[in-house]
Structure formats: C-alpha cells, structure tokens
Amino acid sequence: MIILFTYLFYCLNGYCDSLPRPVYDQQSNSQTRLTSSDGIAPSPRRLGAHDAHDANMSIANSFGSKKFPQAIIIGVKKGGTRALLEFLRIHPDVRAVGSEPHFFDRFYDKGLEWYRNLMPRTLEGQITMEKTPSYFITKEAPRRVFSMSRHTKLIVVMGRVQDFLGLKRVVTDKHFYFNQTKGFPCLKKPEGSSRPRCLGKSKGRPHPQIPSEVLLRLRDFYRPFNLKLYQMTGHNFGWD
Incomplete structure (x- = not known):
C-alpha cells in the first residue's frame, strides 16, 4: 500500500x-x-x-x-x-x-x-x-x-x-440538466466525477445583436467561401 x-x-x-x-x-x-x-x-x-x-x-x-x-x-x-x-x-x-x-x-x-x-x-x-x-x-x-x-x-x-x-x-437528455443560474444545460455526471459540472464562466455568453444590414453584407461576403466548403466536404450546410 x-x-x-x-x-x-x-x-x-x-x-x-x-x-x-x-x-x-x-x-x-x-x-x-x-x-x-x-x-x-x-x-x-x-x-x-x-x-x-x-x-x-x-x-x-x-x-x-x-x-x-x-x-x-x-x-x-x-x-x-x-x-x-x-x-x-x-x-x-x-x-x-x-x-x-x-x-x-x-x-x-x-x-x-x-x-x-x-x-x-x-x-x-x-x-x-x-x-x-x-x-x-x-x-x-x-x-x-x-x-x-x-x-x-x-x-x-x-x-x-x-x-x-x-x-x-x-x-441523450438524461445526461444534462438546465442550470437556471448559467442559463444553459450542464452535465449531470461528467467522467471521473460524482458531482454535476458546468462549463466555465467564459462559456455560454449571449450573442450580440447584429443589425440586419450587417448580416446581409457578411452573408454576401462569405457565400463563395461557403460554396467552396460545400464542394470540398460534399455537404450543404444551408448557411445561405
């Protein structure tokens, strides 16, 4: 021992x-x-x-x-x-x-x-x-x-x-519970632990509100790159 x-x-x-x-x-x-x-x-x-x-x-x-x-x-x-x-x-x-x-x-x-x-x-x-x-x-x-x-x-x-x-x-859902304080799901029992575990303080932050005209410009800019990605992976992610 x-x-x-x-x-x-x-x-x-x-x-x-x-x-x-x-x-x-x-x-x-x-x-x-x-x-x-x-x-x-x-x-x-x-x-x-x-x-x-x-x-x-x-x-x-x-x-x-x-x-x-x-x-x-x-x-x-x-x-x-x-x-x-x-x-x-x-x-x-x-x-x-x-x-x-x-x-x-x-x-x-x-x-x-x-x-x-x-x-x-x-x-x-x-x-x-x-x-x-x-x-x-x-x-x-x-x-x-x-x-x-x-x-x-x-x-x-x-x-x-x-x-x-x-x-x-x-x-499945049985592995998670919704943490009211965090505002997102946390693990009930992660690997090697008997206690629930949530992600750190830097996780789960709310997305900023982006003006619609900015979103349109970003979509136009990234569209050709997205198409190349779809061709390379053989999968259309439907981001347009």
Whole structure:
C-alpha cells in the first residue's frame, strides 16, 4: 500500500513522464522508436489541474494502452469546442485529454513519445481524442498531424460529430440538466466525477445583436467561401 501511494504521488507530480518509453506507430505496428527531432528523450512535465484529473483517470484505469489520438478537435476558437469535448467524453467509447495539449503548435519539439504519454489509456474499440483549437490557425499543424498518422480525423465544429466518428448514439437528455443560474444545460455526471459540472464562466455568453444590414453584407461576403466548403466536404450546410 505504501508503494502504491508513493507511485501515485510521483505520477501526479509528473515524475513518471521522465522515464523514457518506446512509442510505436499504432497504424503499422512497426518497432521504430519515435523521439524528438533532435534525438533527445522528452523531458518531464509538471501536471496542471486538468492534467492531474486525467492522470488520476489513467492510473485508476490500469487496463488498455496509451495511443496517439484517432480524432482531434482543431477548431474553431469560441465555436463550442470545449462543450463538444465534454459532451463526447460522456460516451463510453471515447477517452480524451481534458486540457489542451498544444503539441502540434507549441510543444512539437518535445517529441511524439511525450505527446502519446499525455493520452489516457484506452481499450480496444475506444477512441482517443484531444482538443486544441489553435491547430486550425497553425500552418505547420496539418503536416505534423499527417506525419504522426494519416488516419487521424480532424474535427471542426460545424456538423454532427458523432456521425463523423461512427459512434453509437447514447448521449441523450438524461445526461444534462438546465442550470437556471448559467442559463444553459450542464452535465449531470461528467467522467471521473460524482458531482454535476458546468462549463466555465467564459462559456455560454449571449450573442450580440447584429443589425440586419450587417448580416446581409457578411452573408454576401462569405457565400463563395461557403460554396467552396460545400464542394470540398460534399455537404450543404444551408448557411445561405
């Protein structure tokens, strides 16, 4: 028991990450070790509040393995990405990092092994996910994600994400309650907690009242870009 608590203490303070472990390409199962571009093993990282929560979940779930994410929410900023992530984490087939790793824009030099160690443990059939909206505006991010895995799905908030990920529809109204103070629905029991949870103070802000003539000008301006998006995705979102 003493050994277990000692291990938990060191892992929650980031010391477990200092032990170098080989990372393997999950698609090809090759035995190639992945390190940072300069060949130096990733350095230890002290956990923040959200990271500590995820570390707790990973330690509590000693089954499965850490994998590179099969799906990444890349944007857009203030487009509901945090709400989307929290709602997807309700699904039993989704495991996700709570905080934003910012690997492909800020910490890419730490190497793929460091990145994979941030991920929660998953079982066969579960999807590993992360969310960092600034990837959407980082020009290096697409190439870096593709170098990691060409099979990773990139999510931009604009449609029905559960269909895109091939998830069975299990998230319903029973998972939410309407918070009168916040003015929007909150989670009854989020992952790893027995208490209800609402999104932060910066979420759920009311939209400003925009004059109709401004809306018309914006629609005219964005119409050709919307048409290109419809052609690229093969889906008409009906924004006109």
